[in-house]
Amino acid sequence: MEAVLLERRSDDLDLIGESGDYREARGYGITFVSEMSSSPLSPLPTSVVANFAYGFLLGMGSALETLCGQAFGAGQVHMLGVYMQRSAIILFATCILLAPRYIFATPILMLLGQPEQIAKPAGFFTMLTIPQMFALGVILPMQKFLQAQSIVNVIAWVSAVTLVGHVLWCWLFITVLGWGTTCAALACDVSSWLIAISQFVYVVGFCKDGWKGFSSDAFREIWAFLRLSFASTVMLCLEVWYMMSIIVLAGGLDDAITSVGALSICMNVDGLELMVFIGMNATISVRVSNELGLGRARAAKYSVYVTLFQSLVIGIVCMIAILATRNHFAVIYTDSPIMQQAVARLSGLLSITVLLNNIQPVISGVAIGGWQGVVAYINLACYYIVGVPLGYLLGYVGDMGVLGLWGGIIVGIGLQTLVLILLIYRTNWDKEDEQTSERMRKWGGQDIDVAMKPSANHL
Numbered sequence: 360m361e362a363v364l365l366e367r368r369s370d371d372l373d374l375i376g377e378s379g380d381y382r383e384a385r386g387y388g389i390t391f392v393s394e395m396s397s398s399p400l401s402p403l404p405t406s407v408v409a410n411f412a413y414g415f416l417l418g419m420g421s422a423l424e425t426l427c428g429q430a431f432g433a434g435q436v437h438m439l440g441v442y443m444q445r446s447a448i449i450l451f452a453t454c455i456l457l458a459p460r461y462i463f464a465t466p467i468l469m470l471l472g473q474p475e476q477i478a479k480p481a482g483f484f485t486m487l488t489i490p491q492m493f494a495l496g497v498i499l500p501m502q503k504f505l506q507a508q509s510i511v512n513v514i515a516w517v518s519a520v521t522l523v524g525h526v527l528w529c530w531l532f533i534t535v536l537g538w539g540t541t542c543a544a545l546a547c548d549v550s551s552w553l554i555a556i557s558q559f560v561y562v563v564g565f566c567k568d569g570w571k572g573f574s575s576d577a578f579r580e581i582w583a584f585l586r587l588s589f590a591s592t593v594m595l596c597l598e599v600w601y602m603m604s605i606i607v608l609a610g611g612l613d614d615a616i617t618s619v620g621a622l623s624i625c626m627n628v629d630g631l632e633l634m635v636f637i638g639m640n641a642t643i644s645v646r647v648s649n650e651l652g653l654g655r656a657r658a659a660k661y662s663v664y665v666t667l668f669q670s671l672v673i674g675i676v677c678m679i680a681i682l683a684t685r686n687h688f689a690v691i692y693t694d695s696p697i698m699q700q701a702v703a704r705l706s707g708l709l710s711i712t713v714l715l716n717n718i719q720p721v722i723s724g725v726a727i728g729g730w731q732g733v734v735a736y737i738n739l740a741c742y743y744i745v746g747v748p749l750g751y752l753l754g755y756v757g758d759m760g761v762l763g764l765w766g767g768i769i770v771g772i773g774l775q776t777l778v779l780i781l782l783i784y785r786t787n788w789d790k791e792d793e794q795t796s797e798r799m800r801k802w803g804g805q806d807i808d809v810a811m812k813p814s815a816n817h818l
Contacts (some may be wrong), residue, residue, distance in 0.1 A: 461492065464481060494555045517554055671717065719779075741774045749771070
């Protein structure tokens, strides 16, 4: 019986994960095409400033994964549309608050110690992608609305078609016509809004059970929804910003151009592999929330174990691939022999990071199922009390340069991963089920007869 359950969890997780894979593939395609424009530093705008804002948006939308997943599992499908609208309102307000960070990206980067030749092009590119940020405020709630119902083919196809079109546009504008990164930024804006409009048309036209039209209920419980969203925001921002901190710190090293360029290339290689596991982050969050909403605590536990095993196997394969091509893969990004050698020296640390990043997003996805506050404290301690200070000491005081910076970052990731694995191992899943029922009574506006839900003991 357990073998059948494990197989079923694996199939379901693969299905839901498709949407995240295509979404992140589109984002990586944008960054990769931007690198075709001029120098290895061209990915920096999307690697630092834009990702700071993206962390906020992803976090403010992550509460929707918990609520939609649990509401769908509990049979309250009509509440999904209300939750989605409530999340969109919060994300729109968040975008307005984040807009100054985009507008003043250049002085912000210079304040963080980045050289002027890095900060100016980064700030200009980032300012041009403000429309993309507002598009994400629309895209993220709709994607979580669809993922909670396992409606992923639409997300996958829309993102895949947009990715192909985006690559072609950028190739034409940048490589053929030589119009530079300005057109790459505008292509990002257009691609993002095409996805937003396409998903909105599908939600309104084909999701009749979850979408009942615009509702004034979306403005109710905004503060309570915001509190849950804020916990997710803190947790995910600490994660998203953590890897970006190494690029900011590297800007103060000797030969900052080479250091930041090599790191940016490595971060994009990591992003190519990480796209699958960001999808799994959303997958496991939805699955855990669905199962707890149904009262199937045992199935939620097995979902976590299956996904962790899959991630570990894929991570080992990716780690071996990076080590095997350590002297060659940088050619895709730069023609500079000096930059290629710098990337090759970082490949060992990159391979370790890839392995850890295969596991860590999956565990964080479990946290989005309801443990956001706890994981935020864990991230703060492991990342910013241990990882960043240790990296600074090794890189600057220990004179190890970028190797020391990245080494400290890896220690923080490893420590956080171990703590979260221990947390999952000690979790009382039946208690989590009870807390989910209580949350549904509060947020759904009606009682849930827990006795009518299938017991975890009968799975």
